[in-house]
Structure formats: C-alpha cells, structure tokens
Amino acid sequence: MKDIGVIPNWHKHNADLVVDKITRFFEQRQVSLRVADDKMADFYSEVSLAEQLNGWHEQLELFIVVGGDGTILRVARDMACWDVPILGINLGQKGFLAEIEVEQMERFLQYIASGQYNYHERMMIEASLKRKEQELGKYLALNDIVVSRGPFSRIIKLETYVNEDFMESYSGDGLIVATPTGSTGYSLSAGGPIVNPTMNLFIVTPICPHSLYNRSVIVNGSDIIKMRVDSRQVQVVLTVDGQVRFALEDEDQIIISSSGQSVKLVCFDDYSFYRMLHQKLKA
Numbered sequence: 001m002k003d004i005g006v007i008p009n010w011h012k013h014n015a016d017l018v019v020d021k022i023t024r025f026f027e028q029r030q031v032s033l034r035v036a037d038d039k040m041a042d043f044y045s046e047v048s049l050a051e052q053l054n055g056w057h058e059q060l061e062l063f064i065v066v067g068g069d070g071t072i073l074r075v076a077r078d079m080a081c082w083d084v085p086i087l088g089i090n091l092g093q094k095g096f097l098a099e100i101e102v103e104q105m106e107r108f109l110q111y112i113a114s115g116q117y118n119y120h121e122r123m124m125i126e127a128s129l130k131r132k133e134q135e136l137g138k139y140l141a142l143n144d145i146v147v148s149r150g151p152f153s154r155i156i157k158l159e160t161y162v163n164e165d166f167m168e169s170y171s172g173d174g175l176i177v178a179t180p181t182g183s184t185g186y187s188l189s190a191g192g193p194i195v196n197p198t199m200n201l202f203i204v205t206p207i208c209p210h211s212l213y214n215r216s217v218i219v220n221g222s223d224i225i226k227m228r229v230d231s232r233q234v235q236v237v238l239t240v241d242g243q244v245r246f247a248l249e250d251e252d253q254i255i256i257s258s259s260g261q262s263v264k265l266v267c268f269d270d271y272s273f274y275r276m277l278h279q280k281l282k283a
Contacts, residue, residue, distance in 0.1 A: 001115065002061035005053075005084075006035040007075055009043055009067030012091040018066050018102060022089075025106065029113050034060070043071065049078035057082035062112070062266060068092020069185075073241045076124075076142045080261040085119040087112065087266035094280050096184045099266055111268055119266050122181045123200055123221060124259040129238060131252050139240045142263055143182030145256055147227055147248065148174030148207055150235025155210055161226040162219055169230070173208040177225055177256050184277075186242065192216040196273055200258070225256040 006022060008015045019035060026033050034056060041049055050057075062085040065075050072088045076097075079086070088098030089105060100108045111117050127145045129136045139145070149156045158170045178187035180195040183203055188194060192205035193216055200221035206214045219225060229236050229252045236248040248254075 003032040009071040010038040072097040085264040119264040126259040144178040146239040153235040156231040159228040171210040178203040
C-alpha cells in the first residue's frame with residue numbers, strides 16, 4: 001500500500017484530536033502517513049493546495065480530508081489534477097461530501113487499511129469568464145457556479161443560452177448552475193431538485209426569480225451554457241463553489257461546460273446515496 005495523505009482543516013474544532021486518532025490508528029498497522037500541517041496546507045492562501053503539497057501525489061494511495069464540505073470542495077478543486085481519491089471525515093454540519101462521521105471513523109479506517117474501499121467519480125464544471133472577447137479567467141467547480149447580485153444591488157438580469165440557443169432571460173437575484181454533486185447545496189436551498197451525484201448533467205436554478213413560472217431546468221452534461229450579464233449600474237458577482245468570487249460588469253459572458261477533470265470520492269460497499277440523503281435531511 002502507498003502512503004496515505006492527511007489534509008486537515010486545522011481551523012476546525014477538534015481537528016487536532018481527530019488527526020491524532022488517525023495517526024495512531026495507521027501507525028499501529030504500519031501504514032505510512034503524510035500529514036499536512038497548517039503551513040503545508042494553508043486554506044487561506046491563494047496558492048493552490050497542489051502547489052503547496054508539490055510532489056506528494058506520486059506516493060499517495062488516497063487523501064483523507066478532515067473538515068466540512070467547504071474543506072473537501074477546496075481540496076477537490078485544487079487536487080483534481082492529481083487524480084488521487086479523496087475520503088472526507090466530517091467536522092462540519094450536514095456533510096454531504098464527507099463519507100464518514102467522526103463517531104464512525106475507526107470502522108471505516110479499518111476498511112481503508114485492508115483495501116476494502118472503492119470510489120465514485122464526480123463530474124466537475126468549468127466556467128470561462130469573457131469580457132469584450134478577452135478571457136479573464138477559467139474556474140473549476142465541483143458544486144456550482146453562481147452569478148448573483150451584490151449585497152446592496154437591485155434585481156439583475158441574465159440572458160441564458162444553451163448551445164447558442166436562447167433559453168431564458170432570468171430576472172431576480174441570480175442564477176445557479178450546479179452539478180449533480182451540488183444539487184444538495186445552494187441549488188437545493190433555491191428550490192432545485194436533488195439529483196443522484198453519479199449522473200452527468202447540469203441543474204440551472206434561478207435565485208428568487210422575479211416571475212411566477214421560472215423553475216429549474218435540467219441540461220445535458222455535454223451541452224454548453226452561456227450567461228450574459230444585462231444589468232447596468234448593478235453589482236453582479238461570480239462565485240465558484242461558494243469560495244471564489246469575482247466582480248462582473250455589464251455584458252460579461254460566463255461560459256460553462258463539463259470539465260475534462262473529475263473528482264474521485266472514496267466510498268464503501270454499503271454506501272447508498274438515498275440512505276445517506278434520508279439521514280442528512282431527516283428532521
């Protein structure tokens with residue numbers, strides 16, 4: 001077995017205690033660990049985690065990420081180029097991306113030590129931001145790409161196309177383009193459907209639409225979605241996985257497509273998305 005990498009979000013409560021338990025567990029079974037300290041994996045740095053942990057991926061079997069969904073989203077985006085499976089241990093709230101709760105940790109770590117695990121591939125999306133035919137940047141997301149109004153602005157308008165065919169001019173607080181993985185995130189809060197995360201599609205969901213008939217639209221994962229900002233003198237923001245923000249201007253274009261990269265999330269034989277969904281969403 002290759003080494004196991006451990007990436008904790010040291011800012012989370014009890015992260016040090018959980019990492020200590022993980023370390024002792026694998027040391028007793030003579031499995032080599034690489035644990036990233038707060039200087040090696042700084043979640044507040046603009047430098048990607050792949051750059052901060054340069055060279056690790058050649059020796060790693062998988063990553064154990066200790067934190068909440070936000071931590072896993074950051075690791076997934078930064079480490080997608082490494083193609084190393086990720087196992088999440090939840091220190092957050094709902095934890096839809098984390099496979100393990102802390103209370104169950106030892107049983108599942110035993111599966112890891114004995115090689116009794118698998119993984120699901122999750123699609124990622126890529127957003128290209130264009131301003132007057134100039135590309136300002138590309139952004140990778142596991143959950144969603146969101147275009148929304150700023151904190152003090154009025155209703156915004158987004159002209160939306162699929163494969164260059166006009167779909168809708170959305171007026172309201174904004175628009176979410178989510179992956180199936182992101183269907184249990186912001187999209188769900190905005191009234192979007194829950195989708196099995198192994199599917200290949202986009203969910204287009206308006207945020208507080210200024211209309212009685214606007215609802216979510218399911219778009220094929222091979223299609224290309226384009227949004228054009230049509231909101232003069234209004235603050236508009238592009239947000240990636242709720243973590244990366246970029247101020248937009250009138251007539252900016254956001255072009256969204258499926259990424260060539262994907263994320264491998266570790267799972268076990270008794271995994272069921274629908275059972276997990278019931279457990280997470282029950283009152």
